[in-house]
Amino acid sequence: MTAIMPQIPDDAIVIQPQPGPQTQFLSCDCDVVFYGGSAGGGKTFALLLDDLYNIDNPKYGSVIFRRTTKQITSEGGLWDTATDLYCSIGGIPKENPYYHFDFPSGMKISFSHMEHEKNRLDWQGSQIAAIKFDEICHFTWKQFSYMLSRNRSDSGVPGKIRGTCNPDPDSWVRKFIDWYIGEDGYVIKGRSGVIRWFCVIGDEVFWGDTRQELIDQYGADTLPLSFTFIRSSLEDNQILMKKDPGYKSKLMALPRVERAQLMEGNWNIRATAGSYFRREDFEIVNAVPAGAKRVRAWDLAGTKREDEGSPEKKKERGPAFTAGVKIARVGGVYYIENVNRFRVDASKVIQSIKNVATQDGKTVKVRLPQDPGQAGKGQAKSFSKDLAGWPVVYYPVSGSKEARATPLASQAQAGNVKLVSGIWNEAFLSEAENFPEGLFKDQIDAAADAFDELTTIKRIGVW
Numbered sequence: 001m002t003a004i005m006p007q008i009p010d011d012a013i014v015i016q017p018q019p020g021p022q023t024q025f026l027s028c029d030c031d032v033v034f035y036g037g038s039a040g041g042g043k044t045f046a047l048l049l050d051d052l053y054n055i056d057n058p059k060y061g062s063v064i065f066r067r068t069t070k071q072i073t074s075e076g077g078l079w080d081t082a083t084d085l086y087c088s089i090g091g092i093p094k095e096n097p098y099y100h101f102d103f104p105s106g107m108k109i110s111f112s113h114m115e116h117e118k119n120r121l122d123w124q125g126s127q128i129a130a131i132k133f134d135e136i137c138h139f140t141w142k143q144f145s146y147m148l149s150r151n152r153s154d155s156g157v158p159g160k161i162r163g164t165c166n167p168d169p170d171s172w173v174r175k176f177i178d179w180y181i182g183e184d185g186y187v188i189k190g191r192s193g194v195i196r197w198f199c200v201i202g203d204e205v206f207w208g209d210t211r212q213e214l215i216d217q218y219g220a221d222t223l224p225l226s227f228t229f230i231r232s233s234l235e236d237n238q239i240l241m242k243k244d245p246g247y248k249s250k251l252m253a254l255p256r257v258e259r260a261q262l263m264e265g266n267w268n269i270r271a272t273a274g275s276y277f278r279r280e281d282f283e284i285v286n287a288v289p290a291g292a293k294r295v296r297a298w299d300l301a302g303t304k305r306e307d308e309g310s311p312e313k314k315k316e317r318g319p320a321f322t323a324g325v326k327i328a329r330v331g332g333v334y335y336i337e338n339v340n341r342f343r344v345d346a347s348k349v350i351q352s353i354k355n356v357a358t359q360d361g362k363t364v365k366v367r368l369p370q371d372p373g374q375a376g377k378g379q380a381k382s383f384s385k386d387l388a389g390w391p392v393v394y395y396p397v398s399g400s401k402e403a404r405a406t407p408l409a410s411q412a413q414a415g416n417v418k419l420v421s422g423i424w425n426e427a428f429l430s431e432a433e434n435f436p437e438g439l440f441k442d443q444i445d446a447a448a449d450a451f452d453e454l455t456t457i458k459r460i461g462v463w
Helices: 021-027 043-054 069-073 078-087 117-123 141-148 172-176 211-218 238-243 247-252 256-262 311-317 346-360 374-386 401-413 425-434 442-455
Strands: 032-036 061-066 092-094 100-102 108-113 130-133 160-165 196-201 204-208 225-231 283-285 293-299 322-330 333-342 365-370 392-396 417-420
Touching: 021 032, 021 043, 021 225, 032 043, 043 061, 043 078, 043 130, 043 160, 061 069, 061 078, 069 078, 069 108, 078 092, 078 108, 117 141, 141 160, 196 211, 204 211, 238 247, 247 256, 293 346, 293 442, 322 346, 322 442, 333 425, 333 442, 346 365, 346 374, 365 442, 374 392, 392 442, 401 417, 401 442, 417 425, 425 442
Parallel strands: 032 160, 032 225, 061 108, 061 130, 130 160, 283 417, 293 365, 333 417, 365 392
Antiparallel strands: 092 100, 100 108, 196 204, 196 225, 293 322, 322 333
16 A cells, blocks of 8 residues: 655745754754764754754743853854744744743743853753753853753653764863764764763763663662764755855864864864964065055053963063064955064053054054053053054953964965064064964964954954
8 A cells, every 4th residue: 555645835844854963863862962073064953953843742841051141142143043943933032031932832942041150050940851052062061960950841751951062172071972082083983873871970970881781880779861972064964065165165264273173073182382373384475565454463561461371381481572563464365574572661661662663654553452441441541642643453352362363373374374574584483383382472462463453344444
């Protein structure tokens, strides 16, 4: 007898996972599943799609966490993706008193942050059928393990916890999924999707190949949970590949470490000397072509940037440098034209900067860091007075040195950053190839800030 399949109307909305890891993730009935391992694998969409299997269950509830509220609401992020998906099938978005969607059946999907360690206690007494962590490496072990105890409900749906992730060698997640990862940092062939069992005793995790194995070893009161890690990659997300065929090129343009993590899925690689800059990245030229825009950015010895490291490291390093790096931009090529670096008393810093600005001329924008607080504002006011007549901008110091250097490193590795020949070349190249492990980072900090000034759309036209 031939089965007669129902005909799908032409105007019907068909929502389904893509074949491969996304389907595997959504069909898995493990208690805990981590999904991901590289960028572009359709992780967030899969996390949102997972709840729709219970769309007709009025008692079903899910909470999807990001570490901060800003990460939930950022442009094109979790909330925007959820809105596009859920509104198309009757979900009603509500932002007060918290972000959530109500569905006609009574099902509810909530979105929340867990910015601080103590925020996990906000969920004391809660019963949640499905707990989801978007980018679980951003959360702490205490936050994750505490939420295991909140994973229950009377919805008739077995409790489940899901997490998406990109590689982070320093996260607790790396240790948690160690069985799946080889010595080279990549997922061992054949282990993605294999089910294992774990239990938590105290704050320690114990693993077994079966539930009974853990009960036999640790007692009848042990409550083992099933777990698997499912690897995904950009190639698994054919929809994204067709929508944005240039996305793969963008990943390939990342610096070496980020490329190995986000594109190749390496869980072991860390930033080390040579992973951001190498000497061969920089072609040395004699001059800058005509029509350039120029910025000299300064890294000040007195800012909190250089107040880092152990006392022994500070002693070995000696007094911090004030460094000014001038970069010229011609089209999509950046020329590090000059580095001026000195150690002087704090009282002489502004005069030294003014001397360099005089040599550069008033067509070269001057960018200075501004520390937060009243002291930073006072310093900016003093500099503005002494540098009257020059185009001066101030920008707060924020983010790690590695994060600030990443855009510059991407362009350097692509061959788009050149050095103009000068006596300062060797000192700059030595610091660059040892970044971020070297004793000094002032030249790279200043170069990264000058590059940022030349590439930030909101400021590039203000000259």
